[in-house]
Amino acid sequence: MFEYKITHECKQSGARIGEFTTPHGVIETPVFMPVGTQATVKAMAPEELENIGAQIILSNTYHLYLRPGHGLVERSGGLHRFMNWHKPILTDSGGFQVFSLSKFRKIKEEGVEFQSHIDGSRHFLSPEDAIKVQNALGADIIMAFDECAPWPADYDYVKESMQRTLRWLVRCKMAHKNTERQALFGIIQGGTYDDLRVESAQHTTAIDLPGYAIGGLSVGEPKEDMYRTLDILRPHLVKEKPRYLMGVGSPDCIVEGVARGVDMFDCVLPTRTARTGTLFTSKGKVNILNAKYVDDLDPLDKDCDCYYCKNYSRAYLRHLFKTKEILGARLATWHNLRYLINLTERIKEAIRADRMLDFREEFINSVENS
């Protein structure tokens, strides 16, 4: 179980196509994983996700722990059964909530004290707790409990945080009881400090795990910093293990990430922006609410094969958004997810043809010339 088999390596870029085997099926990388924090990818039914080619989705330890409680999920037969998604699932550990809910928490060596954003109740989440909850949820891939440090942040703070994340990783591995059916991934931190990144990568990969993630990026830093960090990390990653860039990203970031050897991505961007009217297209970003689309009866993207683009006009989607109809959010989400999954398909073709760098060039140009 949890074997990662690289089936092709791009001669031009070193980008890989691989197969990661899990109890709920094989994931072909590079892969984009839609995010379904609260045991649902907002606006989409599992069947619909499957139909657009989603291979694996994310869910979240912290949010499910608070509501409805991991006990209920476990009693219902695990997360797969609870939400009726029978392909692989990855759960994030709650480490991102240490960052995003920073107003409600206090970090200690033992773990993190949270005050619930829902009702203000106090909770304590240690690395052991995060693993215990994830064992109960039953995802195929579970994440180590880390701290996603903010950006910008002082060197000393990031160093301390990164080293604590390493100590927490050791505790996570010790606590993980279900290694046969759940793959624990470690998370490399270190902000945008190159030496801290290298230190984190060396220590993290020294611990034998089925996969490794790069965290703490796309938290506000310039893209050049993110790309540089990926370049710095690349020689320090384990070639035979999947590499997961957490929280990324936008179409251009995914292309840039794959070109730098990343295999897995997740991001709320396509689903979140879809709900507010921003759509990815082969010609760049479109805000469907713009007045110029009021009479536009063409499909959003002629190059897209999604249910929305095949059956509806831009004017119709704009109308749905203007009237705040639920279907608007659904069609937009449907499209954005299909767009990103299509993008990974095109990326795989480029890797197979050993022309990932050419593809990157073409992609950047096509999106800019809108």
Place this chain on the structure above:
RNA sequence: GGAGGGGUUCCCGAGUGGCCAAAGGGGGCAGACUGUAAAUCUGUUGUCUACGACUUCGAUGGUUCAAAUCCAUCUCCCUCCA
């Protein structure tokens, strides 16, 4: 016919002598969103030859240094009573 209430910027609706181009919503226009406190948030919304000027608060006329705000007439709407 009698009594009362009211007509404010695209809409609703505050404002009752100067701090009012006029609160607040809505709508419109635009922007943001990267391991989801997000079907959310931000900006903007009379005109112009634009750090100043001009036009606006049902209409007209008047009082005043100064009116959306006071007075008169007209007009339209609403409620109650006959």
